Amino acid sequence: xxxxxxxxxxxxxxxxxxxxxxxxxxxxxxxxxxxxxxxxxxxxxxxxxxxxxxxxxxxxxxxxxxxxxxxxxxxxxxxxxxxxxxxxxxxxxxxxxxxxxxxxxxxxxxxxxxxxxxxxxxxxxxxxxxxxxxxxxxxxxxxxxxx
Numbered sequence: 001x002x003x004x005x006x007x008x009x010x011x012x013x014x015x016x017x018x019x020x021x022x023x024x025x026x027x028x029x030x031x032x033x034x035x036x037x038x039x040x041x042x043x044x045x046x047x048x049x050x051x052x053x054x055x056x057x058x059x060x061x062x063x064x065x066x067x068x069x070x071x072x073x074x075x076x077x078x079x080x081x082x083x084x085x086x087x088x089x090x091x092x093x094x095x096x097x098x099x100x101x102x103x104x105x106x107x108x109x110x111x112x113x114x115x116x117x118x119x120x121x122x123x124x125x126x127x128x129x130x131x132x133x134x135x136x137x138x139x140x141x142x143x144x145x146x147x
Contacts, residue, residue, distance in 0.1 A: 005062045009055070016055045017135065020104070023048040024128040031121035045124055049108045052131075056101050063094055093138045100134035103127050 023044045030041065063069070071079070071086050080086045107127020114120045 002062075002065050002067065005058060005065060009058045009062050012051070012055050012058060013139070016051050017132075019044075019048050019051050020128060020132050020135070024125065024132055027121045027124040027128065031118065031125050034118060035121075037117035037120045041120075045108055045111065048128070049104060052101055052104055056098070059094065059097065088138070088140055093140065096134050096138040100131040100138075103134065104131035107131070 026041065026044060029035075030037070066089075068086065068089055071090065075083070075086070080090055104127060107124050107130075110127065111120045111123040114123055
């Protein structure tokens with residue numbers, strides 16, 4: 001079960017990153033060119049939030065069923081913080097990625113309250129970019145891409 005969830009979490013991450021990059025670039029370009037906010041833009045922002053939250057749920061399940069959880073009782077928090085790989089998987093990756101999802105969710109929620117297209121695109125651009133940067137910062141690239 002653990003391997004299935006881990007693979008789902010890894011492969012779904014490609015979809016999340018692709019959709020988030022597309023939504024972010026779309027909003028930046030349309031913000032800069034002062035385009036009108038349309039139904040396709042809304043659907044893209046909505047799809048981004050949906051796939052991101054699915055990834056969060058899969059990640060939380062993975063976190064709970066992970067054999068790494070035993071390290072909390074074996075090493076304690078001090079031991080986990082001293083080991084860079086354990087710290088990344090058990091502390092940094094989950095916490096920073098949850099914060100990234102909070103920014104993405106805030107951007108989506110705040111953009112709906114804006115009345116002008118320019119303000120909608122600006123809000124999405126800012127919050128989705130912050131979320132994207134945070135996600136990129138805590139992906140275990142060497143493991144994920146098999147480097």
